[in-house]
Amino acid sequence: PAGPRLLHDRRFVLFTIAMALSFGAFQAVFFHRIAVFEEAGFTVATVTLWAAASSLLSFPGRYAGPYLAERFGGITIYATATTLAAVAVVVMVGAGTWRMPVHFVGFGLTFGAMLPIRAVVMANWFSGPGYGRIMGAQWSVAAVAGAIMPALVGFLRDGAGDYAPALVAVAALFVLAAAVAVLSGRSGQK
Template sequence: MGTPPLTRRAVFSLAGLVAVAYGTQLYALSVMVTEKAAGGEFSISLLSAGFGGAAIVAGLSAPLVGRIADRHSVRGLIGFGALMSGGAFGLFAVATEGWQIVAAFWLLLGPATAMTGYEPAYVAIGQWILPSERNRAIALVSVVGGFAGPIFIPLTGWMVTTIGWRFASGILGMTMVVVGGVGAFIFLPKGGPPAEAVSSASSVPWRRFVEDRRLFAFSAAVLVSFGVLSTVFLHRVAVFQEAGFDVRYVALLAGMSSLFTFPGRWLAPRMAERVPAISIFVGSCAALAGVMMFAVVAGPAWVMWAFFALFGVFFGVLLPMRAVIMNEWYAGEDFGLLMGKQWSLAALAGGAMPWIGGVLRDALGSYVVPMLIVVVGMAVAAALGVAASRASDDIARRLATDTIG
């Protein structure tokens, strides 16, 4: 039986569940790696390896998650993923050895991240929302998701300094179980896409990412930008703590940074109805490359304020663009699997770069070199976006010629 169109309540619920997942699995962990939290008992390299490995596992899981989302409801994906995430945080809270953290993150948090992130939400929107309304739905999910940072970063910073990082981790795990797991089964609609919308194809061949020049260039841009952003999100609190600022102060600013994402989260998908979405993607990547130079300097205080404010502004613009661009270029019966495979590629960088950043920081005793690398990486992502835009223009010209012919 097909699933009825998502109501406004269902879209808000979907967005809220994704916000809780991102708040715990991404934003809260950026506080956990500091020396006031788990970083005081375990090395940053180890914690980065746990986080990075989880991101890689999430990417490897993404094609399967995408295929399930193409054929079934996202309700079960998000619900069971939230329960797995809660288990991972529970094990993290009681870990006494490094291998226990790695096992919890790789075996539980990795798959859970794939099942509870924006990917299933975007697939649901592609299935159940009319094309004319999709950008608005994407904007809504993105805006509600924006509350994750302002809530979870300062809250986690406060919990770490008052009750300790282990109790804080336990509370985060219970939040995922109660809000994410139970909430998904209560508020998200039952059933999958209409039977006629389910693809009969068995797979999206990997060679498509090579043969389609536009898809290749844009996927490479997504890969690089996601690797850079994952590195920044995991280490940004530690970067400024290392520069001499109090972790609670930095965590508060990191949370406030998310408030600056709201205009971009809401307006960027609407702007894409008038301006090519790929142009918005390129511009935001280029702007973020400049903003990240502030993380290289990391002081005085006004530099830190500028970093968090401007990073929030341009990250908010960038965040919904992948979904907008891919819906515009490739929406169809295998959209979930295509998005999943693209995300699996991006997750390689999203897992490797934060770990490399942590290793370099421990080896060099400073975050300067890792932050310089992310500056260059974001500039490369902008250049790849330009290549994707040119390939898209070539496709449009060929279609116009064929139509005239």
């Protein structure tokens, strides 16, 4: 499928919604997690060091994700990774010095696993001459969500006076993304 016909393919529509939700949630976490931990009393230098470690920890997931998808299915790995990302976000809420390393390690591994899975799933469903256009269309929708979600999280944080409600909402977005992805995998072609 290409062009307008693509909008009639339930797999594409549902998986695009899942991607938009998860990408928006990832962007919100990337934009706000330094401030979350800074507000909790950690120095910016310490938090950014953990953020750098988290980025490095995404490499094992990036490498292993496609292999795991071959064995267990791309949708299963995507749903698992986004659900674990929700857990890594919930860990950010509350007190305790343990939450920062747990968040950054967990989030790095799950983000890394999720990244290549989009291409694996989409290639299984839509490989062929229009694949690049299809991926571009999907990523355009996700980019809009990635622009909106950090701002919404900022408004939620400022309205509530702390990050807890906003982080719970972000975790819920990850869980919703996992559920919608599972639906996309079960929807069959068109």
